[in-house]
Structure formats: C-alpha cells, structure tokens
Amino acid sequence: MQPIGMSLLREVSPRLWSIRSSEQVALAKRAAQITAELQQGVKKPYKDVIDVSWGDAHRGGLKPLTFVRQVIASCLYPSLLNSESLPIDVQQKAQNLLGCCEGGSVGAYTSTCGIPKIVRSVSEFISRRDGGVESLPENIFITSGSQRSLMMVLKLFVQTERSARTGVLVPVPSYPYFNMALSMLGGVMVPYYLDEEHGWDVKVDELRRALHAARGHCNPMALYITNPGNPTGHVQNRKSIEDVIQFAAEENLFLLADEVYQDSVHDPESDFISYKKVLFEMGPPYSNSVELASFNSISKGYFGECGVRGGYVEFVNLDPTVMECAYTLFSTDTCASVLGQITLDILAHPPQPGDPSYPIFSEEIRAMKDTMISNVHRVQEVIGSLPGMSCQPIKGAIFAFPQLHLPPSAVQQAEKAGVNPDVWYSSCLLDEAGLCVGPGCEHGQREGTHHIRLCIATTQENLEEVLTRLSAFHLSFKSRFF
Amino acid sequence: MQPIGMSLLREVSPRLWSIRSSEQVALAKRAAQITAELQQGVKKPYKDVIDVSWGDAHRGGLKPLTFVRQVIASCLYPSLLNSESLPIDVQQKAQNLLGCCEGGSVGAYTSTCGIPKIVRSVSEFISRRDGGVESLPENIFITSGSQRSLMMVLKLFVQTERSARTGVLVPVPSYPYFNMALSMLGGVMVPYYLDEEHGWDVKVDELRRALHAARGHCNPMALYITNPGNPTGHVQNRKSIEDVIQFAAEENLFLLADEVYQDSVHDPESDFISYKKVLFEMGPPYSNSVELASFNSISKGYFGECGVRGGYVEFVNLDPTVMECAYTLFSTDTCASVLGQITLDILAHPPQPGDPSYPIFSEEIRAMKDTMISNVHRVQEVIGSLPGMSCQPIKGAIFAFPQLHLPPSAVQQAEKAGVNPDVWYSSCLLDEAGLCVGPGCEHGQREGTHHIRLCIATTQENLEEVLTRLSAFHLSFKSRFF
Numbered sequence: 001m002q003p004i005g006m007s008l009l010r011e012v013s014p015r016l017w018s019i020r021s022s023e024q025v026a027l028a029k030r031a032a033q034i035t036a037e038l039q040q041g042v043k044k045p046y047k048d049v050i051d052v053s054w055g056d057a058h059r060g061g062l063k064p065l066t067f068v069r070q071v072i073a074s075c076l077y078p079s080l081l082n083s084e085s086l087p088i089d090v091q092q093k094a095q096n097l098l099g100c101c102e103g104g105s106v107g108a109y110t111s112t113c114g115i116p117k118i119v120r121s122v123s124e125f126i127s128r129r130d131g132g133v134e135s136l137p138e139n140i141f142i143t144s145g146s147q148r149s150l151m152m153v154l155k156l157f158v159q160t161e162r163s164a165r166t167g168v169l170v171p172v173p174s175y176p177y178f179n180m181a182l183s184m185l186g187g188v189m190v191p192y193y194l195d196e197e198h199g200w201d202v203k204v205d206e207l208r209r210a211l212h213a214a215r216g217h218c219n220p221m222a223l224y225i226t227n228p229g230n231p232t233g234h235v236q237n238r239k240s241i242e243d244v245i246q247f248a249a250e251e252n253l254f255l256l257a258d259e260v261y262q263d264s265v266h267d268p269e270s271d272f273i274s275y276k277k278v279l280f281e282m283g284p285p286y287s288n289s290v291e292l293a294s295f296n297s298i299s300k301g302y303f304g305e306c307g308v309r310g311g312y313v314e315f316v317n318l319d320p321t322v323m324e325c326a327y328t329l330f331s332t333d334t335c336a337s338v339l340g341q342i343t344l345d346i347l348a349h350p351p352q353p354g355d356p357s358y359p360i361f362s363e364e365i366r367a368m369k370d371t372m373i374s375n376v377h378r379v380q381e382v383i384g385s386l387p388g389m390s391c392q393p394i395k396g397a398i399f400a401f402p403q404l405h406l407p408p409s410a411v412q413q414a415e416k417a418g419v420n421p422d423v424w425y426s427s428c429l430l431d432e433a434g435l436c437v438g439p440g441c442e443h444g445q446r447e448g449t450h451h452i453r454l455c456i457a458t459t460q461e462n463l464e465e466v467l468t469r470l471s472a473f474h475l476s477f478k479s480r481f482f
Numbered sequence: 483m484q485p486i487g488m489s490l491l492r493e494v495s496p497r498l499w500s501i502r503s504s505e506q507v508a509l510a511k512r513a514a515q516i517t518a519e520l521q522q523g524v525k526k527p528y529k530d531v532i533d534v535s536w537g538d539a540h541r542g543g544l545k546p547l548t549f550v551r552q553v554i555a556s557c558l559y560p561s562l563l564n565s566e567s568l569p570i571d572v573q574q575k576a577q578n579l580l581g582c583c584e585g586g587s588v589g590a591y592t593s594t595c596g597i598p599k600i601v602r603s604v605s606e607f608i609s610r611r612d613g614g615v616e617s618l619p620e621n622i623f624i625t626s627g628s629q630r631s632l633m634m635v636l637k638l639f640v641q642t643e644r645s646a647r648t649g650v651l652v653p654v655p656s657y658p659y660f661n662m663a664l665s666m667l668g669g670v671m672v673p674y675y676l677d678e679e680h681g682w683d684v685k686v687d688e689l690r691r692a693l694h695a696a697r698g699h700c701n702p703m704a705l706y707i708t709n710p711g712n713p714t715g716h717v718q719n720r721k722s723i724e725d726v727i728q729f730a731a732e733e734n735l736f737l738l739a740d741e742v743y744q745d746s747v748h749d750p751e752s753d754f755i756s757y758k759k760v761l762f763e764m765g766p767p768y769s770n771s772v773e774l775a776s777f778n779s780i781s782k783g784y785f786g787e788c789g790v791r792g793g794y795v796e797f798v799n800l801d802p803t804v805m806e807c808a809y810t811l812f813s814t815d816t817c818a819s820v821l822g823q824i825t826l827d828i829l830a831h832p833p834q835p836g837d838p839s840y841p842i843f844s845e846e847i848r849a850m851k852d853t854m855i856s857n858v859h860r861v862q863e864v865i866g867s868l869p870g871m872s873c874q875p876i877k878g879a880i881f882a883f884p885q886l887h888l889p890p891s892a893v894q895q896a897e898k899a900g901v902n903p904d905v906w907y908s909s910c911l912l913d914e915a916g917l918c919v920g921p922g923c924e925h926g927q928r929e930g931t932h933h934i935r936l937c938i939a940t941t942q943e944n945l946e947e948v949l950t951r952l953s954a955f956h957l958s959f960k961s962r963f964f
Contacts, residue, residue, distance in 0.1 A: 016637070016638065016807050016810070016811055022813075025810075025813055028593075051584075054591055056584070056585075056590050056591050057589075058584070058585040058587035058589040058590040059584040059585045059587075059590040059591065060585065061585050062585075063587075064587060064589050069558050069559040070559055072558050072559075073555040073556075073558045073559035073562065074555075076551050076554050076555045076558065077551040077552055077554075077555035080555065080562075083567070085565070101789070102533075102538070102540070102541040103538075103540040103541045103542065103543050103544075105540035105541075105545075105546060105789070106789045106790065107539075107540040107546050107785075107786055107787040107788060107789045107790060108538050108540040108541040108788060108789050109536055109538050109541065109788045109789060110789065111510075144626060144791070144816075144819070145816055147815075147816045148816075155498070156494060156498065157494060177814075180814055181814075184814065303589075304589055305589040306589060306590060306591045307583070307587070307588050307589045307590050307591060307592065307817070307819065307820035307821075308588065308589060308819060308820070308821065309626070309791070309816070309818075309819045322494055325494050325498050328498070329498055331504075331507055332659075332662055332663075332666065333629075334626075334627055334629045334630075334791070335789070336791075337626070337789065337790060337791045337819040337821070337822065338789035338790070339789075339790065339819070339821055340819065
C-alpha cells in the first residue's frame with residue numbers, strides 16, 4: 001500500500017496545476033475572514049464588508065421581478081394556483097408551463113437542449129427583438145447559463161490534437177471566465193486591446209494586428225466579443241458591429257457574441273443591436289456565410305436571476321453536419337434547471353399591456369432603469385472628481401471599470417511585495433474600508449495600466465456608501481504616496 | 483471568403499466525432515414522433531407513449547414532497563411567508579435559508595462550492611447517516627447534480643498527456659453517462675463484469691482480472707461503483723464493500739462510489755451502508771489511506787427532484803495539495819442552482835417528529851416506500867412469468883433490468899438489419915406497444931446477452947399499464963420466432 005494520500009497527488013492532471021487560483025477568489029476569502037472577525041466583535045473602521053466584485057444585482061440589494069417569482073413559485077407549488085391571491089395571468093402562465101413538464105412537475109428531467117415549447121418561445125423572442133429576422137428553434141440550445149453555453153461552444157471547435165492549437169481572439173479587458181475556459185480546453189488566447197481612450201472602442205486595425213501576430217504560433221478560428229462590454233461598459237454602434245462582421249468574414253472567423261447585457265443600455269444615445277440583426281441586414285454574402293454564436297442569460301438585465309441558472313446560445317450559419325455534432329455535444333449534458341428554463345420563457349414572453357401583471361411588471365422595470373441611470377451618473381460624477389482615477393463613459397452593462405493612475409512609488413511598493421498593483425490597491429481597499437472590488441488584472445489591461453471593477457447594479461443607498469468608502473480610501477491612499 | 487459553413491465544419495474537434503449519438507436519444511426522438519402522430523389523429527393500437535427509459539420518478543407520476551416544495555416556493559416568493567397558510571416550520575426553514583443568501587435572494591450567486599451553511603448541513607447529514615463518522619465541510623462540494631460531480635472528479639485525475647492514458651475500472655452494466663464522460667476526457671474504460679447469475683454481485687476476482695488485463699495499455703487509477711446499482715438493482719452488503727475497499731487499497735485505486743440511490747433499498751434483508759462508513763470501520767491503514775469520492779443527489783430517492791438540479795461529492799483521504807487543486811477546479815464552475823442547494827439542505831435536515839410538517843412528510847415517504855415495494859413485487863412476478871425473460875432480484879435503486887433470452891432467429895434478424903438485438907426489441911416495443919424502455923447495450927452487458935431497462939419509480943396504475951403492454955408485446959414478439 002502507498003503512504004497516505006500519495007497516489008492521486010502524483011497523478012493530478014498536469015493541466016489543472018496551470019489553472020491559476022484567481023486573485024478574486026483570494027479577495028473573496030479575505031472578505032469572508034473580515035466578515036467573520038466583525039461578527040466576533042473585532043473593531044474595524046466599518047461595520048460590514050460591501051462586496052461589489054460580483055456582477056450580481058440581487059446581491060447588491062436590487063429586487064427580483066414579482067411576476068417572475070410568482071410564476072416560478074406557482075410552478076413549484078401548484079396549490080398556490082387554487083388561491084385567489086395570485087393574478088390570473090400568473091396562474092395561466094404557470095399552468096401553461098406545467099403543461100410542458102413531464103408528469104406536470106418541474107422536478108422531471110427535460111430534453112437536454114431544453115423544453116421544446118420554451119426553445120420555441122426563445123426563438124420567437126429573438127425574432128421579435130431583431131425586427132423579424134428568422135430564428136430557428138433547432139439552432140437554439142438552453143443551458144444552465146452563459147458560462148455553460150460558452151464552455152460547450154468552445155468544446156465544439158477548440159482542439160489540441162493538431163499541430164497548431166486553436167486560437168481565439170479575446171478582447172482585453174474581458175470576461176475572465178472565457179479565458180479560463182479556453183485555457184482549460186487547451187486553446188490559445190489571442191489578445192486584442194480595446195481602445196480605452198476612445199470609450200473602449202473595438203478597432204479593426206487592432207483585430208488585424210492581433211490576428212497576424214497569432215498566426216504561426218496557433219490557428220486562430222474565432223473572435224470573442226462582449227457587447228455591451230464587460231467590464232468596460234461600452235456599447236457598439238451599428239458601424240462598429242458591421243466592421244467586426246466584415247473582418248470575421250474576410251478572415252473566416254467564427255463570431256462568439258456574448259450579448260448577456262443586451263437589456264442593460266443606460267446611455268440615451270446608444271442602443272443595443274444584436275450581431276445577428278446586423279449580420280442579416282448586411283445581406284449576402286455575409287448573412288448566409290458568417291458563422292455566429294450569440295449568448296444570452298437570465299442572470300443579467302432586469303431579471304438578475306443568477307442563482308436560478310439559465311441561459312441559451314443561438315447558432316447562425318453553421319453547417320448542418322456541425323449542428324448535428326453540436327446537438328450530440330449538448331446532449332451529453334443533463335438538462336438545465338427547469339426553473340431556469342421557465343424563467344427564460346418569462347424573459348421571452350413577459351407580461352404585455354392589458355395583462356393584470358403588466359402595471360407592476362413595467363413599474364418595477366422602470367424603477368430599475370431609473371436606478372441604473374442614476375447610478376451611472378453618480379459613479380461618473382464621483383470617480384471623475386477623484387484625483388488619480390478616470391472612467392470612460394458607462395453606456396451599458398452593470399460595471400464601472402475606472403483606471404487608477406497610481407504614483408510610481410505605489411507601483412514600486414506593490415511590485416516589491418510581489419503583487420500586481422491593482423491587486424494591492426484592492427486588498428488595501430478591502431482591509432481599510434471594507435469594500436471588495438475586482439482587480440483589473442483579472443480582466444486583462446494594457447501593460448502599465450491599472451483598473452478596478454465595481455458592480456453598479458445596486459441600490460442607490462448602497463452605491464452612496466460604496467462611493468463614500470472608495471473616495472475616502474482613495475484620497476488617503478494617494479496621500480501616502482505624494 | 484470561404485464557401486458557406488465550411489470553415490468550422492473542417493475544424494470541429496476530432497474528439498467530438500467519437501461521441502456516439504446514443505441509441506437512447508434515437509429512441510426518444512422516435513417516441514416524440516409517435517406522440518406527434520397520435521396528436522394528429524393517426525390511429526395506433528395505443529393512445530399514448532409511456533416512457534420508462536428515464537430514471538425520473540416525477541415523470542412516472544410520483545408526486546414531489548409537499549414540505550420540499552413549500553420551502554422552495556417560499557424562498558422564491560417570500561410574500562408567502564406573510565400568509566397563514568403555510569406551516570410554521572416551513573416558514574422558519576425558508577427564513578433561515580434566505581438568511582444564507584446574499585441580498586436575501588435565491589437569485590444571487592453563491593460561493594462556487596455551495597452556500598457554506600448548506601455545506602455544513604450536508605456534512606452533518608453524512609456524519610449522522612454513518613453513525614458519527616466525521617465529515618468535514620471542506621471536503622464537500624455542492625454541484626448541480628451527480629453528473630456534474632462525476633465530471634469534475636474525473637477532470638481531477640484523468641489525463642491524456644502521459645504516455646499511458648488514465649484508466650478507470652467501470653462495472654458492466656453501468657450508468658452510461660460515466661463512460662461517456664470518461665471517454666470525452668480521453669480516459670479509458672476498463673470493464674469489469676457484474677455477476678448476473680448471482681444477483682449482479684461485484685466479484686474481486688473479476689476486478690483483479692480486469693485490472694491486470696488493462697495494465698500495459700493504460701494506467702488504471704480509479705474504480706467506479708454504483709451501489710445500490712444502476713441499472714442492476716443490486717445492493718452490496720458489508721462484506722462485499724469491505725472486499726472492494728481492500729482491493730482498492732492493495733492496488734492503490736481511487737474509489738468513486740456513486741451512492742445516489744442510497745435512499746432506495748426495497749429488500750427487507752438489505753441495508754444501504756456507505757463506502758465511507760465501512761472504510762472507517764475497517765480502521766487503519768484503510769481508514770486513513772484509501773482515497774474515496776462519494777456522490778449523492780436530490781434527483782433520486784424520495785425527493786426525485788431531477789429538474790431542480792443539485793447534488794454533492796465528498797472526498798475522503800485526499801492529500802491537502804490535491805484538495806487545493808480540487809478547490810481551484812470546482813471554483814472554475816458557476817455555483818449550482820440555489821434552489822437545488824436549498825433542496826439539498828432539506829434532504830440533509832428533513833422535518834423531525836414533533837414538527838408541524840412531520841406527519842405529512844413521513845406519510846408521503848411511507849406511501850412512496852409502499853409503492854416501490856409493491857412495484858418491485860409486481861415487476862418480478864410479471865417478468866418472472868414471461869417465457870424468455872428473467873430478472874435478478876431488485877433490491878434497490880429504481881430500475882428493472884431483465885435479460886431477454888432471444889431466439890437465435892430474432893438475433894440474426896436484428897443483426898441482418900445492422901442493429902443491436904436489444905435496440906431492435908426496444909424499437910419494436912415502442913412502435914407496436916407505445917412503450918419506451920432503455921436498451922441494455924447502452925449500459926453494457928456480457929456479449930451474447932440482451933437486456934432492457936425500465937424505471938419502476940412510477941404509480942402503481944402506470945406500472946400495471948407498462949406491464950400489460952410489455953407482456954402482450956413480448957408474447958407476440960416471441961411467437962414470431964418459434
């Protein structure tokens with residue numbers, strides 16, 4: 001027999017050792033530790049830890065939509081449908097949805113690609129959103145969320161078996177999960193830099209530079225975009241999207257459009273336009289050749305149901321043989337949570353004017369819109385007034401990603417401690433002010449620049465406290481280095 | 483630009499082509515097609531399709547537990563807590579659970595390994611179940627279900643980078659998902675045959691034969707077991723478990739104990755005993771050296787909440803460095819559905835005698851137990867009386883896995899059609915009698931033997947209809963070949 005615990009250790013898959021435990025995880029652990037200390041009565045200059053490092057509206061105190069919760073609760077516990085207390089459209093919706101569940105129970109498995117009726121609902125939603133562009137249910141796969149969708153789509157084409165590993169063009173800064181998933185599958189991240197000075201614009205010259213630099217050491221096959229941007233808050237206009245599509249067409253790249261923040265555009269001059277809509281409006285040869293996967297989720301926008309888990313991916317222009325392969329691949333997974341699927345159906349078909357639930361539903365959404373617009377203004381105002389911090393306009397999504405203009409002495413001190421300067425800034429902010437933010441290096445940034453990410457989907461009251469803590473800490477931090 | 487849809491097709495990851503689209507998926511498609519035909523008014527000798535190919539109690543018409551649904555519904559829609567209609571223990575449980583959710587909402591993300599309080603609940607449950615054997619929260623990871631847990635654990639040690647690929651000993655017959663997950667990761671399935679003639683016994687001689695046969699062409703590192711057995715219905719006794727543990731210790735194998743059917747033992751002479759309990763009762767050197775992962779889920783047993791998605795894995799005796807690696811690996815996933823986590827908490831701490839919900843809860847469980855025992859009797863009785871079909875005792879889990887003794891002419895006819903004989907039998911059963919079962923080849927079986935799998939977690943009424951259709955079809959099928 002081997003000595004205790006030695007057998008597996010020797011054998012843990014080598015690729016695992018390469019997964020870096022993220023700085024965010026370390027900060028979250030420290031935040032939990034501080035919270036425990038506060039609960040034990042340890043004195044600190046703050047009474048609690050405020051955590052704005054997640055993209056999570058409910059964590060920030062924003063409330064779920066009443067109609068959504070009434071329908072899901074009724075599906076779970078259908079006795080509620082016998083009471084008079086729920087609006088009739090809630091009852092009808094729940095009855096309809098239960099009728100699509102095997103055995104009339106949300107506890108039954110569904111088809112691995114989703115309940116067929118809900119897949120059709122999603123296709124109708126997409127088509128309506130895109131002004132009538134056709135959306136075929138057989139191109140839509142429901143998953144437990146966009147992380148899962150992204151992983152499945154990467155599995156479809158990323159390969160390490162060939163001499164040249166698969167490359168994917170990835171924005172810097174970006175959504176860190178994507179890079180991690182790509183590297184776990186053995187793919188290569190090909191970074192292209194968003195133009196911070198111009199509101200985090202996507203520049204085709206930069207895409208071309210990145211692509212050409214990558215060729216030779218990997219096989220670039222796809223281009224990943226987040227629009228509206230996480231963590232950058234930019235929203236691409238039609239021209240910018242057209243440019244990217246044209247580039248993808250010329251270079252034969254599979255477009256991965258992460259559009260989970262499609263409901264979150266705060267800038268009155270900007271609109272969300274889907275990549276699919278632009279692609280179809282460009283006409284042939286683009287509309288019938290550029291391969292596209294578009295992602296959406298119940299975790300973001302007005303729903304904010306991160307904990308319920310649900311999302312979908314729609315494929316466009318994939319060869320039928322590839323789609324067959326995709327179908328087989330998605331079939332290897334268990335179905336997504338039925339409650340997540342139901343929530344997706346509500347997202348696809350929300351209450352309409354005239355429905356009993358419409359007044360409350362639309363009022364809740366209006367209030368949330370107002371909160372977000374007000375939050376954006378306050379964040380830009382306060383951060384804009386802080387010396388040594390600057391923030392591009394936040395047009396969409398739910399984050400501020402300000403740049404920290406750190407004095408060289410601060411950078412040197414962090415580097416001497418062997419820590420990335422923005423991690424060091426974030427750690428001090430957490431320890432001294434009880435505010436947990438995300439360090440910019442988690443998302444990627446141009447060398448020599450430093451950022452932090454804050455979720456601004458939170459109550460106005462909470463945001464004021466966040467800004468107060470951030471301002472006081474920042475001024476004190478700066479004063480130490482001048 | 484490339485011709486339409488050619489770019490990705492050429493490049494789809496080669497490993498994907500090796501995923502066989504399962505026979506079960508093909509049968510499910512055919513079942514859906516027949517259902518659609520019936521709805522269009524096409525005349526068939528049956529009015530609907532009954533599908534017993536899934537391990538899914540709610541699909542079979544068994545009802546969810548009232549307490550479970552009341553608590554989850556209240557967590558989703560806390561206004562319910564203001565009504566008088568729900569028992570006080572439901573209200574308390576929901577309040578407690580909401581208190582563990584960020585922002586007091588089940589819509590917020592949780593720690594990727596699960597809500598800490600629920601992880602502790604699970605560890606208390608395990609310790610209570612195992613008569614006091616210690617269970618540490620830090621060794622427990624909550625996932626969206628046991629499929630996900632199995633996949634993550636395989637990712638921990640399966641590797642293709644070394645000269646010898648990782649092998650895992652897998653029972654035949656077995657749970658097909660496991661083999662698929664293993665092969666998707668590039669691991670090698672090392673089959674060991676359960677002894678059908680002796681109630682699907684696990685024999686150490688057979689384990690040894692399989693292991694020795696595998697050495698040389700792969701690196702066998704782990705041993706997968708399902709107990710109670712899927713699809714076989716066997717329940718291992720203490721001696722059998724001890725023998726397997728001793729073998730794993732001698733051969734330095736990581737034990738993967740799939741114990742999701744731990745609540746489903748129907749045979750009065752049998753008990754579920756966990757691998758962990760036996761391991762600890764064997765004492766050193768076993769208890770402090772044999773590496774074990776044990777799996778459980780909310781989808782099986784009395785809960786049957788497949789659609790809600792939730793489960794956990796507990797590791798035992800893993801080196802701290804490996805556990806750190808496991809922690810990093812599990813952190814790459816989003817959290818499991820919060821509603822699944824809440825259901826897991828109820829599984830860990832169900833109502834107790836004296837609680838207002840206890841009488842209904844215990845009555846529902848008693849009724850379900852009675853149904854299962856009655857179903858087992860009826861299945862054994864009816865199948866036992868059919869010529870050319872035989873079934874080992876069903877002591878646990880929720881399936882019957884009878885052997886079909888097909889006449890050589892039937893086998894030849896199937897083979898001439900290029901179809902596995904049990905797939906052919908299952909297709910005819912579906913077409914002619916509207917009954918959808920699982921073909922044995924999906925689970926693996928000794929060459930030359932043929933089986934079908936039926937889920938018996940269903941209402942007594944439904945079971946009678948299943949048995950009537952199966953008997954009539956079987957007799958007619960047989961008569962054609964004599």
